[in-house]
Amino acid sequence: MTSARPIVLARKFAPFVLPVIAIGLARLMTYTDWAAANATLAALLFAWIVMDALCLATIAKAVEKKPAIHTILGAAALGVCIVIIGASPAVRARIFELPALLTALGLTAMLWFAVAARRVTKAWRDGADIEAALSEVMPGPFLKFFLTEVRMMHLALFVWNGKPDVPKGAQAFGYHRYLAPMMGVFIALQVIELGVVHLLLSLWSPFVAWLVFAPTLAGLLWFIALTKSLRLNPVLLTQDSLRVRTGILHDCTIPLDAIASIGETFDAKTLKARSTLDTAIMSAPNVTLRLARPVEMPGLIGTRTIDRVALRLDEPAAFQAALRKATGL
Structure with missing residues (x-):
């Protein structure tokens, strides 16, 4: 075998x-x-x-x-x-x-x-x-990648002061407030780097300068879109499911009856495990979930099976109270 x-x-x-x-x-x-x-x-x-x-x-x-x-x-x-x-x-x-x-x-x-x-x-x-x-003419993974990039550029350039995506009947829990200052600093540094590098390269070769400028600008716009998406896509709690989102990076719906326990932390080994969905960006989680059964999470290419979730929320106590009430844990 x-x-x-x-x-x-x-x-x-x-x-x-x-x-x-x-x-x-x-x-x-x-x-x-x-x-x-x-x-x-x-x-x-x-x-x-x-x-x-x-x-x-x-x-x-x-x-x-x-x-x-x-x-x-x-x-x-x-x-x-x-x-x-x-x-x-x-x-x-x-x-x-x-x-x-x-x-x-x-x-x-x-x-x-x-x-x-x-x-x-x-x-x-x-x-x-x-x-x-x-999808009639484009392969699934390529189509997902293409549409994701189009949505990211649209979000970066045209969406300002948009309302968070919260369907009727769902409770929303944000996770962007602790990230906003860090993301703002990174964006500012990227803008400075973009200008300085372009100026220095243009003194040597204008062609190379523009060749480097294009993907660097695309990366900056992608990062701006990611920063916006963190506010626009909060974690959602409904009557029968928990939708875990991290901007445009993660989107996984977990049935409430699949949640076995609620905690506050995982050890380092558990956090790094492939079966753990760690949505805490540049920080330690303050809410953790253990699942009673594996859940499939869709990705850009294929799916991923998870049995634990780690989150970093702006109001962890309120989230835990609402989730315990919804699940009876």
């Missing part, structure tokens, strides 16, 4: 790992002297390896090895992006000089876009929300 586990794991992860290795090696090939001297052959070889690796991986992951047409087209469209962006400058320049290859790549991308637009539009007209509609 034990000896078969590595084989099972290899079969499970091979469709993800092998294409990455193949594409990575092919990309390195485009930077060799041979590729520079044989740019046409290198461009065709790189495009073939990328497309072949992604399409074969898609077939391997599909049910009964029979993926839908739009899924294959999606893999091919991703391949187009990798071929254009991932090739070395010399090979990329050669790609744009090959009308047949460039036309094939362009038609592939356009065909996927047309099919994707049709499926999304149909799902939307059938009453699906935007997430369900986009």
